[in-house]
Amino acid sequence: MSVPQKTVKMYTLSTCSHCRAAKQLLNDLGVQYEYTDVDLLSGSARAAAIEEVRKLNPSCSFPTIIIGGTIVVGSREDKIREALGLK
Amino acid sequence: MSEIDELYERLKRFQEAKGYFFNKDRERTYELLAALLINKKRYGYMACPCRLASGDRDWDRDIACPCVYREPDVREFGSCYCNLYVSAAWKEEKIPRVYVPERRPPGKIRL
Numbered sequence: 236m237s238v239p240q241k242t243v244k245m246y247t248l249s250t251c252s253h254c255r256a257a258k259q260l261l262n263d264l265g266v267q268y269e270y271t272d273v274d275l276l277s278g279s280a281r282a283a284a285i286e287e288v289r290k291l292n293p294s295c296s297f298p299t300i301i302i303g304g305t306i307v308v309g310s311r312e313d314k315i316r317e318a319l320g321l322k
Numbered sequence: 323m324s325e326i327d328e329l330y331e332r333l334k335r336f337q338e339a340k341g342y343f344f345n346k347d348r349e350r351t352y353e354l355l356a357a358l359l360i361n362k363k364r365y366g367y368m369a370c371p372c373r374l375a376s377g378d379r380d381w382d383r384d385i386a387c388p389c390v391y392r393e394p395d396v397r398e399f400g401s402c403y404c405n406l407y408v409s410a411a412w413k414e415e416k417i418p419r420v421y422v423p424e425r426r427p428p429g430k431i432r433l
Contacts, residue, residue: 274374295374
């Protein structure tokens with residue numbers, strides 16, 4: 236029986252190459268995830284997303300990735316794999 | 323010549339003379355140049371594609387590409403934050419390619 240996948244959520248920018256690389260990596264790994272492109276939001280939705288990113292990652296950079304209880308900042312394959320429990 | 327080809331050629335000529343090279347990964351470089359053109363249409367200036375722009379050109383002067391952080395990032399890591407502009411050593415893989423942390427102060431991000 237397979238281990239249930241950790242919940243993966245990302246805060247991204249639609250124009251950001253690191254964000255695109257992180258999405259591609261998760262796609263390649265067959266990992267399901269949700270993402271929010273913060274640059275495409277406006278008004279209160281944008282403000283709420285920024286506040287949330289700041290809480291998770293004080294530098295407020297993108298992508299900010301939440302894997303289970305782990306926060307990964309940036310498209311860092313080794314850290315993403317580690318947080319997912321993959322070698 | 324497409325708008326991206328034209329931008330590529332123009333910036334390459336101008337920036338290489340200053341010691342800044344494009345990433346050899348042409349697909350990634352074109353992706354970033356396309357994103358710069360999107361931001362130019364969206365905001366009226368070429369805001370860094372890897373950062374959240376405010377839409378206020380004066381406020382975002384530090385992240386109008388090439389951003390003010392490029393010089394210290396290329397000096398310290400061999401690459402700008404986006405991996406668009408790199409040093410000759412980074413380009414030729416003579417130095418390790420490490421993660422470039424965000425140098426822009428978080429207070430610059432506007433709600």
